[in-house]
Amino acid sequence: MAPLSLGILILVYFIIPKQNTFSFCFIDQDRNRPITKIPIDIIILNNEESPFFSKSDSTGCFTWKTKDDFIRFVVQSPYHKTDTIYRIASSDRREDVHIKTDDYALMLHYYANGKVNDWKNRRKELSRIIANDATIFQILPQRLGIEMYAKDEFINKLTTPTQSLKNIEIIESRRLNGQIVKLKFRIKS
Structure with missing residues (x-):
């Protein structure tokens, strides 16, 4: 009787599909806080099916169950x-995913909608995030050199919706005690 029971258990284990649970919380890379004000749009990409659309919840998190051993998805947000x-699939624990702020879209939104207080708050926020003595430099195109920025100059660059802001790519940033102390960026052409 015992070998039959053991055989049935083994058979059930292999017949019933195993589900993997993936759990993610989305963190604003600049603020280092959960993204909760606007839901993140999530597009789950499957190899054999059409994409599935979902959103993050009010805590900025998202959970997905699947029989697959992996998950591939796109995250989108207006800002x-x-x-x-x-x-x-490696464990059932939640993972924090850091999402980069789109400063161009955010500044354009503030300018277009006359949200002066939000714009000023963003400037203050950047001032808190970036250390006063931060080393900030832009890598110039065709390896022509670098251009150094003072903290205030860089904040001005990040809070004016220009074409160059739209094309900024952060190459490297280092933090110390929660503040950015080194930032290297380029303007994509």
Whole structure:
């Protein structure tokens, strides 16, 4: 009787599809806080099916159950840069995913809608995030050199909706005690 029971258990284990649970919370990379004000649009990409659309919840998190051993999805938000995430099932714990702010879209929104207080708050926020003695430099095109920025100059660059802001790409940033102390960027052409 015992070998039959053991055989049935083994058979059931292999017949019943195993589900993997993926759980993610989205964190604003600049603020280092959950993105909760606007839901993140999530597009789950499947190899054999059409994409599935979902949104993050009020806590900025998202959970997905699947029989697959991996998940691939795109995250989109009006004020964050679109990114594609790929993870392999490794544990059932929640993972924080840092999403880059789209400063151009955010500043354009503030300018177009006359949100002067929001614009001023963003400037104050950047001032808190960036250390007073931060080393900030732009890598110039065709390896022509670098251009150094003072903190206030860089904040002005990040809070004026110009074409160059739209094309800024952060290459490297280092933090110390929660503040950016080194920032290297370029303007994509």
